[in-house]
Amino acid sequence: MKLDLRTAARMLQFDERADRVVPPTGFTARLTLFSAFAMAFLAVFALALSLAAGRVADRWGTELAQSSTLRISAPAGEVAAQTEAALRVLRTTPGIVDARALTLDEQRALLSPWFGTDLPIDDLPLPQLIDITETDEGYDAAGLRLRLAAEAPAAVLDDHARWRRPLIDAAARLRLLGWASILLIATATATMVTLAANAALAANAQVIAVLRLVGAKDTYIASAFVRRFALRALTGAAFGTLTGIIALMLVPSGSDTAGVLTDLSIQGIGWVWVLLIPPLSGLVAFVATRYAAARVLEDLA
Amino acid sequence: MIELENVAYSYGGGELLTDMTLKVAPGSFHFLTGPSGSGKTTFLKLCYGALQATAGHVRLFDRDVRGLSRDDVAVLRRKIGVVHQDCQFLDHLPVTENVALPLAVSGQDPDGAEANLKELLAWVGLTSRADALPPELSGGERQRAALARAVIMSPDVILADEPTGNIDWEMSQRLLTLLVELNRMGKTIMIATHDLGLIRAAKAQVQTRVLRISNRRLQMAGADL
Ligand SMILES: Nc1ncnc2c1ncn2[C@@H]1O[C@H](COP(=O)(O)OP(=O)(O)OP(=O)(O)O)[C@@H](O)[C@H]1O
Ligand SMILES: [Mg+2]
Numbered sequence: 001m002k003l004d005l006r007t008a009a010r011m012l013q014f015d016e017r018a019d020r021v022v023p024p025t026g027f028t029a030r031l032t033l034f035s036a037f038a039m040a041f042l043a044v045f046a047l048a049l050s051l052a053a054g055r056v057a058d059r060w061g062t063e064l065a066q067s068s069t070l071r072i073s074a075p076a077g078e079v080a081a082q083t084e085a086a087l088r089v090l091r092t093t094p095g096i097v098d099a100r101a102l103t104l105d106e107q108r109a110l111l112s113p114w115f116g117t118d119l120p121i122d123d124l125p126l127p128q129l130i131d132i133t134e135t136d137e138g139y140d141a142a143g144l145r146l147r148l149a150a151e152a153p154a155a156v157l158d159d160h161a162r163w164r165r166p167l168i169d170a171a172a173r174l175r176l177l178g179w180a181s182i183l184l185i186a187t188a189t190a191t192m193v194t195l196a197a198n199a200a201l202a203a204n205a206q207v208i209a210v211l212r213l214v215g216a217k218d219t220y221i222a223s224a225f226v227r228r229f230a231l232r233a234l235t236g237a238a239f240g241t242l243t244g245i246i247a248l249m250l251v252p253s254g255s256d257t258a259g260v261l262t263d264l265s266i267q268g269i270g271w272v273w274v275l276l277i278p279p280l281s282g283l284v285a286f287v288a289t290r291y292a293a294a295r296v297l298e299d300l301a
Numbered sequence: 302m303i304e305l306e307n308v309a310y311s312y313g314g315g316e317l318l319t320d321m322t323l324k325v326a327p328g329s330f331h332f333l334t335g336p337s338g339s340g341k342t343t344f345l346k347l348c349y350g351a352l353q354a355t356a357g358h359v360r361l362f363d364r365d366v367r368g369l370s371r372d373d374v375a376v377l378r379r380k381i382g383v384v385h386q387d388c389q390f391l392d393h394l395p396v397t398e399n400v401a402l403p404l405a406v407s408g409q410d411p412d413g414a415e416a417n418l419k420e421l422l423a424w425v426g427l428t429s430r431a432d433a434l435p436p437e438l439s440g441g442e443r444q445r446a447a448l449a450r451a452v453i454m455s456p457d458v459i460l461a462d463e464p465t466g467n468i469d470w471e472m473s474q475r476l477l478t479l480l481v482e483l484n485r486m487g488k489t490i491m492i493a494t495h496d497l498g499l500i501r502a503a504k505a506q507v508q509t510r511v512l513r514i515s516n517r518r519l520q521m522a523g524a525d526l
Contacts, residue, residue: 021394023392023393207391209389210389211402212378214402214406215377215378215407217372218371218375220406
């Protein structure tokens with residue numbers, strides 16, 4: 001049995017008469033339908049988890065990239081010297097890519113949302129801000145504080161967002177786990193469909209013998225089974241996906257503090273993935289049944 | 302049509318058939334006899350490609366069966382109508398659909414052949430049983446349904462394995478009449494049977510050749526029949 005597009009298309013063609021040659025198999029039918037349902041339901045959650053974890057990792061990652069700031073609050077005369085010293089320390093700290101003192105205009109831009117644009121900033125004893133860009137691995141904050149205390153005592157390291165770094169790693173790991181689960185779900189679906197198809201084929205050895213007797217080719221015999229299982233998997237998965245979506249909608253959504261837990265929703269491009277679950281289940285069942293049928297037909301030859 | 306050249310068939314239990322050579326001419330009428338277990342069914346299976354000879358060559362329509370793929374055998378089988386010893390049917394489908402099954406599996410539209418199907422059922426006397434399921438049929442009805450299924454593709458060859466195995470004399474005469482009719486239409490017929498009465502009755506109607514499997518070999522039966 002070769003698999004080209006034409007045979008595949010023929011196998012999927014709705015052919016009521018060809019389907020009738022195999023007697024209805026109530027038990028395996030319900031078994032397949034139910035596993036496809038359960039697997040699709042689980043896949044929706046794994047997908048939602050993966051997508052939510054991905055969103056959190058991305059958002060926090062972006063915030064983190066701009067998170068460290070050094071603030072120098074010193075009497076007007078000393079600011080310039082302390083800034084120089086702090087920059088020197090920062091530039092020689094492992095884990096820091098770049099450190100840059102903000103210009104007066106930039107500082108004014110930062111303050112304007114609070115004080116308006118007419119702020120006579122030159123007259124105010126504003127602290128000098130230094131923007132720190134770190135590497136992905138980040139720097140050792142405690143070590144940096146010690147060195148700054150020695151060389152630029154007026155410098156205050158503000159790294160309030162850095163505590164999220166382990167969470168970002170966890171979120172990224174969670175996303176990976178989600179995708180791994182989806183892969184496992186697909187494999188489990190294939191396994192269950194294979195078992196059910198094998199059972200159905202074995203139970204119908206007599207039917208297969210009769211079909212062969214009257215000149216049926218393997219493709220014809222296989223397609224009667226393949227169509228049936230692909231259709232069941234598609235139907236079961238469609239219901240499973242729908243149920244999963246409804247269940248997701250029942251998870252209370254969080255406010256702006258949204259983390260993985262309160263953000264388990266499907267958004268934007270995520271819908272494409274979710275809507276792919278039923279057809280992919282059908283495809284998995286199609287391939288699994290085809291291989292099961294090919295093997296059984298070979299054995300029965 | 303069907304050609305055997307030094308054919309042998311062995312299985313785990315030893316050699317069942319040996320050194321068989323035979324040419325079945327188109328339009329001929331053959332009987333195959335022999336004691337139970339002598340290998341008549343096996344011989345017929347070799348003749349429609351369900352089994353492969355373990356030695357020698359079987360040629361069907363001038364093609365060596367050994368070189369054929371399963372798909373080729375399937376296509377070939379549509380030109381050979383087979384009435385199986387135990388008349389296998391799809392028990393969940395009514396008689397009409399079982400008879401039309403060869404059309405369905407070969408991709409022909411059974412709806413287009415509806416008139417033909419009706420005629421065929423009438424010919425074998427099963428018009429009133431058309432919607433019955435196979436398990437509801439009597440032995441004779443099963444045999445006639447199997448014959449109808451065997452001829453629906455208008456095959457050139459019809460192989461029948463014990464077609465009168467478990468039916469009464471009158472019914473077997475009716476079946477024989479159908480087979481003789483087919484032979485007169487030019488079909489090649491081969492019937493495996495140990496019903497000597499059937500062979501005698503056939504001899505009165507058509508020219509037949511009687512083969513006998515004896516001691517694993519194929520022999521022409523004597524004039525004692
Ligand atoms: N592949 C096989 N494996 C095991 N036994 C086999 C095999 N093929 C044939 N036999 C045996 O060979 C013998 C001949 O079988 P076959 O059905 O051909 O005989 P038969 O002449 O048709 O008998 P009957 O008149 O009872 O129908 C039987 O005993 C059968 O069990
Ligand atoms: Mg037999």
